[in-house]
């Protein structure tokens with residue numbers, strides 16, 4: 001039975017190794033999704049600054065047209081001067097010209113502000129583009145790393161699972177079935193060390209007579225409290 005105990009202990013180690021890699025594997029798609037999110041946010045930020053530039057450029061085009069129309073309006077008003085008959089009419093015309101000129105001045109101020117906005121937006125785009133390029137490179141590196149990890153885990157799992165199958169084939173069928181049935185519910189602790197007359201699975205004490213037998217490692221003995229399989233490390237022949 002000692003060999004069987006040894007095999008079970010090894011099997012349990014292997015099952016833990018498999019489980020930890022499976023857990024790790026589950027994290028990878030989540031990390032990949034996070035990376036996608038970063039990439040999207042990056043793109044959205046670039047779109048935002050580009051849209052701001054386009055809006056400012058369109059605003060300026062509109063105001064340029066307004067100014068042109070304003071200039072034509074002034075010319076048209078001025079061209080009426082020769083037809084003026086009275087002083088009153090003349091004053092009124094001058095007043096009208098002045099109003100349009102003031103409007104044109106306001107449009108020019110607007111245009112200046114829009115040009116500043118365009119310069120700022122163009123600068124922002126350059127920054128956002130270089131930031132985005134850096135981030136894209138970092139994301140690509142990280143993605144490559146994740147993919148390598150995934151491949152490494154898969155390769156390790158394939159090797160370990162092969163080992164597991166070989167080992168499991170050497171365990172007596174009923175014992176193996178008993179072990180496998182309980183592995184999940186006992187959180188990977190089916191075979192545990194008995195130490196200082198206690199079970200290291202549930203930490204309850206083992207009756208002295210039972211402990212004497214556990215120390216021999218010659219039969220499958222279970223803890224009377226948690227029914228885990230017990231072994232005594234000091235007298236167990238090292239695994240081969």
Ligand SMILES: [Zn+2]
Pocket residue numbers: 199200201202203204223224225226227228
């Ligand atoms: Zn126990």
